[in-house]
Amino acid sequence: MAINYKKELEAAAKSMILVHNPDTLIKMIMRRIVQQIKVSHAGILLYDKDRDTYVLTVSRGPAGLKIPAGFTRMDKDNPLVSFFSQRKDKKLLGDGVLIYEEAKKLLRRKKLDAASRQLLRDALYQLEIFETVVCIPSYFRDDLLGILLLGKKRGNRKFWPDEIDFFVALTSDVAMAIRNAQLFRELELELERKHRLFIHTTIALAAAVEAKDPYTHGHTERVTDISLKIANLLNQKNKGALSEKFLENLHIASLLHDIGKIGIPEAILNKNSSLEEDERKKMQEHPVLGSIILQPIPELNEVILGVKYHHEKFDGSGYPEGLDNGRIPLIAAIISAADTFDAMTTDRPYRKALSKEEAIKEIGRISGKQLDPQIASALLEVYQKGEI
Amino acid sequence: MAINYKKELEAAAKSMILVHNPDTLIKMIMRRIVQQIKVSHAGILLYDKDRDTYVLTVSRGPAGLKIPAGFTRMDKDNPLVSFFSQRKDKKLLGDGVLIYEEAKKLLRRKKLDAASRQLLRDALYQLEIFETVVCIPSYFRDDLLGILLLGKKRGNRKFWPDEIDFFVALTSDVAMAIRNAQLFRELELELERKHRLFIHTTIALAAAVEAKDPYTHGHTERVTDISLKIANLLNQKNKGALSEKFLENLHIASLLHDIGKIGIPEAILNKNSSLEEDERKKMQEHPVLGSIILQPIPELNEVILGVKYHHEKFDGSGYPEGLDNGRIPLIAAIISAADTFDAMTTDRPYRKALSKEEAIKEIGRISGKQLDPQIASALLEVYQKGEI
Numbered sequence: 106m107a108i109n110y111k112k113e114l115e116a117a118a119k120s121m122i123l124v125h126n127p128d129t130l131i132k133m134i135m136r137r138i139v140q141q142i143k144v145s146h147a148g149i150l151l152y153d154k155d156r157d158t159y160v161l162t163v164s165r166g167p168a169g170l171k172i173p174a175g176f177t178r179m180d181k182d183n184p185l186v187s188f189f190s191q192r193k194d195k196k197l198l199g200d201g202v203l204i205y206e207e208a209k210k211l212l213r214r215k216k217l218d219a220a221s222r223q224l225l226r227d228a229l230y231q232l233e234i235f236e237t238v239v240c241i242p243s244y245f246r247d248d249l250l251g252i253l254l255l256g257k258k259r260g261n262r263k264f265w266p267d268e269i270d271f272f273v274a275l276t277s278d279v280a281m282a283i284r285n286a287q288l289f290r291e292l293e294l295e296l297e298r299k300h301r302l303f304i305h306t307t308i309a310l311a312a313a314v315e316a317k318d319p320y321t322h323g324h325t326e327r328v329t330d331i332s333l334k335i336a337n338l339l340n341q342k343n344k345g346a347l348s349e350k351f352l353e354n355l356h357i358a359s360l361l362h363d364i365g366k367i368g369i370p371e372a373i374l375n376k377n378s379s380l381e382e383d384e385r386k387k388m389q390e391h392p393v394l395g396s397i398i399l400q401p402i403p404e405l406n407e408v409i410l411g412v413k414y415h416h417e418k419f420d421g422s423g424y425p426e427g428l429d430n431g432r433i434p435l436i437a438a439i440i441s442a443a444d445t446f447d448a449m450t451t452d453r454p455y456r457k458a459l460s461k462e463e464a465i466k467e468i469g470r471i472s473g474k475q476l477d478p479q480i481a482s483a484l485l486e487v488y489q490k491g492e493i
Numbered sequence: 494m495a496i497n498y499k500k501e502l503e504a505a506a507k508s509m510i511l512v513h514n515p516d517t518l519i520k521m522i523m524r525r526i527v528q529q530i531k532v533s534h535a536g537i538l539l540y541d542k543d544r545d546t547y548v549l550t551v552s553r554g555p556a557g558l559k560i561p562a563g564f565t566r567m568d569k570d571n572p573l574v575s576f577f578s579q580r581k582d583k584k585l586l587g588d589g590v591l592i593y594e595e596a597k598k599l600l601r602r603k604k605l606d607a608a609s610r611q612l613l614r615d616a617l618y619q620l621e622i623f624e625t626v627v628c629i630p631s632y633f634r635d636d637l638l639g640i641l642l643l644g645k646k647r648g649n650r651k652f653w654p655d656e657i658d659f660f661v662a663l664t665s666d667v668a669m670a671i672r673n674a675q676l677f678r679e680l681e682l683e684l685e686r687k688h689r690l691f692i693h694t695t696i697a698l699a700a701a702v703e704a705k706d707p708y709t710h711g712h713t714e715r716v717t718d719i720s721l722k723i724a725n726l727l728n729q730k731n732k733g734a735l736s737e738k739f740l741e742n743l744h745i746a747s748l749l750h751d752i753g754k755i756g757i758p759e760a761i762l763n764k765n766s767s768l769e770e771d772e773r774k775k776m777q778e779h780p781v782l783g784s785i786i787l788q789p790i791p792e793l794n795e796v797i798l799g800v801k802y803h804h805e806k807f808d809g810s811g812y813p814e815g816l817d818n819g820r821i822p823l824i825a826a827i828i829s830a831a832d833t834f835d836a837m838t839t840d841r842p843y844r845k846a847l848s849k850e851e852a853i854k855e856i857g858r859i860s861g862k863q864l865d866p867q868i869a870s871a872l873l874e875v876y877q878k879g880e881i
Contacts (some may be wrong), residue, residue, distance in 0.1 A: 125676075288513075292680045298686060298792065303691040305790040312700045313755045313786045367701045371759050398701045400749065402693040404686065 124282070125289040133274070134279050138255075145256035149237065149418045150179060150186070151283065152250055159186050159251070163281050184227030184435050187241040190249040191224070201267055203240040205232050239264055243280035250280040304356070312361045314367045318374045320454060321363070321441075323448055329359035331443035334487045335480060342483075351407070355436050358411030362440050365395030365412070379455040393425050411436035415444055418475040430477070438477045442468070442484050445476065446493075461488065512670070513677040519550045522667050526643075530656070536623065538567060538574070539671060540638055547574055547639070555672035564877065572615030577630040578637040579612070582808035590657055591628040593620050622789050629660050631668035638668040644753055692744070699748045702755045706762045709751070717747035722875045723868060727827075732872075739795070743824055746799030750821055750828050753783030753800070767843040780804050801823035803832055806863040818865070826865045829873050830856070834881075849876065 124130045131149055133243045138147040145281075149161040159179040171366050179186050186201070187290065210227055212222065232240065232254075239255040258264060286434035321365050337348050340347045369391055378387060396413035399405050413430060414437035421429030423441075444454055449464035459467065469473045519537055526535040536551040547567040552650045569572050596617055600610065620628065621641075627643040638871070641664040646652060652660075672783060699713050703788035724743050728735045733741060754762065757779055761772045787793050802825035809817030811829075821829075838850035847855065853876050860869035876880055 135867045138502075181532070239586045253835070289677065292677070292684065296680065296684045299684060299687045299691060302790070303687060303694065306695060306787075307690065308789055309786050310695075311751070318753065364698070364701070367705065367755070395712070399694075402690070402697055405694070421843050 125143050125286045126291075130160075130283060130286050131279075134275075135162060143259045144234070145258075147253040147256065148237070150252040150254065150278065152248070152289075159183070161254075163254075175450075183231065184224065185231035185240070185252065186249070187226055188228035189240075189252055195251055200269075200273070201242060203227065203228065203232075203242075204264070204269075204272060205238045206263075206376040223391050239269070239272070241269075241276045243276045245280065245284055250284065251276075253279070265345075304360075307360045308358060311364060314364055317371065318363075318366055320452070324451065325360060325363060326439065326443070326446045328362065328443045329356065331446060331484070331487070331493055332356075332359040332439050334492050335442060335483045338487055339480075340485045352434070354405075355411065355439060357405070358408040358436055359440055359443070361395065361399065361408065362412050362415045362444065363391060363392035363395070365393065367398070368394040377454045389416070389424050405434055407434075410434040411440050414436070415440040417441065419477045422475070433477070438480050442476050442480045445471075446484060461493070494845075500770065513674045513681075518670060518674050519667075522663075523550060524591070526660075526663075531647045531857055533624070533646075535644065536625070536642040537667065538640040538642065540636070542675070545569070546664075546802070547571070548754065549642075551642075569618070570839065572612065573619035573628070573640065574637070576612055576616035577628075577640055588661070590628060590661060591616065591630075592652070593617065593626045594651075601721065603643045627657070629657075629664045631664045632667065634674055638672065639664075641667070657844050661700055690749075695745060695748045697784075699752060701753055705759065706751075707847055708839070711838065712835055713748060714748065715827065715835045715846040716831045717744065718881055719834060720744075720747040721869045722826050722880050723831060723836060726871045727868075738825070742793075743799065743827060744794040745793070746796040746824055748801075749796065749833070750800050750803045750832065751779060751783070752786055755786070756782040765842045771827075777804070777812050795822075795824055798857035799828050801825070803828040807865045808862050810863070822863070826868050830864050833859075834872060849881070855858070 124133065124446060131151065135147050138144065146163060148161055150159045151157075153160045156178075158181070159270070161177050161179065180189065183189065208225060211217070211395070212225060212229075217225070223473050224455065228240075232481075234255055235346075236256055237254040237260050238257055241253040241255075241363055243253070245248050253272060255264075308326075315321050332355055334350070336347055336352055369388055373380065373388055376384065390411050392415060396409045397414060399409050411434065413425070414433055417423035417426065417428045417437060419430050419432045419433070419438070421427050446468060449459045449467055450461055452458045465485060466474065468481050468484055472478045496811055510722075514520065519539065523535050523537060525564070526532065536549055538549050539592045540546075541548045544566075546569070548569065549565050564709075566668060569578065596613060599605075600613060600617075606615070618626075623642055624644055625643055626641040629641040629643075631638045632640070632790055641660060643652075643660065690706055696714075703709050703713050720743055721740070724735055724740055728792065755851045757776055761768065761776055764772065768841055780801050784797045787797050787800060799822065800866060801813070805811035805814065805816045805821045805825060806829070807818050807821070807826070809815050834856060837847045837855055855871060856864065856869050860866045
């Protein structure tokens, strides 16, 4: 045995703590044990809180092992689980570790009450099923977190006390690392849940505002879809030039780009003919109204730029500020292209919809005038790929 | 030295990994070292990513230690930091540990190039400032995460190789645990940020909808405030009977309770006299319209109940479904009480506002009729405490 247990333990602890996927972690550790210690196989039986049951993960060593079907999960009343969770081990075993050969001797020699004898016998039968010779439990406070199961050493040699000590320390580390990984995973899931909630609520509220305008059914959803596709294409061409943060902001800004319409009188939104000059002026206030609504939210700074400037044009002929090339924020320029394309392909009170083919031709024509040519060409490419 | 280093290390690792506040963690470990190993003091110099500098945390032992002012932070060009981060130690020190006495001997005996000699001399001067006799660095990949600084042992005795080994392992564990805690903290902050973003966006959009109704300025904010105060009072009386989740849902539902007004024609919202029967009917659709808007969001199930039923009354005389006592969800009953109180205390087209005192009397009068008596009495108590 040329293993430096202390070094091995340090290395294991070091590699474990920053792995935050519990499954990866367990498999990593099992592989390590089997490779370094040369046992036939190793397994870890781990408590799964969600299902209130113990789940077995096994790594095969050179000798291999067949786990009987139906034994990858164990209920709390499984004899091996209850042997350790009832902590009868304190009475039966000195150091908490269950070693098959020694337990057999115990059964033969020691005077045990009937219940303890039965419990131990049932637990040992489980060890036989899993061809396990050593079992090491790990607790967090009083709860049994898991059990490490070890198969035979090469040549069926006895485990040294040093080795048992090593496994006890390792099991404790593993259990803690797994607990940590689980906490981490829970936090990540909560974050994903919160993000979904935010996006879905924004979608619902934007849709409610959109419903006020009878001419824009499904518009927000389509603009969001096209904007994100343009951004992804730009990102592919420039190898991740757009950050995750930008893409998230573009997503939110696309959903909210017309939110200012909530402040436009229904009489204007519902008019089924071309707008009068003063009505058009009023209608053109919606980007600024949208930015005013979102102004109190500091985290939405970039989103607000997208909302406020999505009707600016590349040649400076847009509104509200008549910004031109280079001064229009990228987030607004992308939404503008998507918005323009979607407006062309849907019916309006004063004109019929263009086909997508016709609209794309029109996009080509206004590229470099109304639209940023780079973004217009990305939109063209998205269309050519059949994505819209 | 009657310390079982292995056991000590296990215990330390076990306690560390689940502490996710880096500051707490560092102080805990420092205290442990000072108490168990009986050194005059111990310090840890830890990299602070946000400020790109190293921060010193020190625990005093029985002998105490004064840290010179201005030395709680060290830049990357501090000689001690650069000694370890340049990893000159590989050349100068066998095992990476800097021991004051041995380094002094090295300076006297060994042939060193001028640069190494200067670097070591400068580093040792730092050790003198901190009355440190042993320094143990810890790396993650190639980055210097931190340095453990140890003061003198009692009676100025030499550290044993066993002790140094222990500290090397401990430092490695500490650095990993701290890295883990930092990652955890970042995730938690991100979660808080996301929650704030969600709440603030909901507030902004609810305010925009509210602005459509000229008679309800600030209504949403006040109803939310009153609802949460009622819930907190109920919680105090019943020792946390309401879960965090419920309080969060109540918060969101209060913000969104009138969101359905987005679907009510402006002509009705803006009317400055009492509503006709058909207009009243239309207006009374707003809770159901609100629930329809939010329906696509499964996470908002309980929120939707609050929105849909906030105009139900305890005696079954409310709308949309005429639910009575026991069938009205708690979340809706709380919003209902807050909404009723706020409506009484603000001007409406058809009547002037009541004073708060008059409104509370009225609340008492309709308790057990329109309002759930338990909630009405909680509202009364909130008022008596001067919270509203």
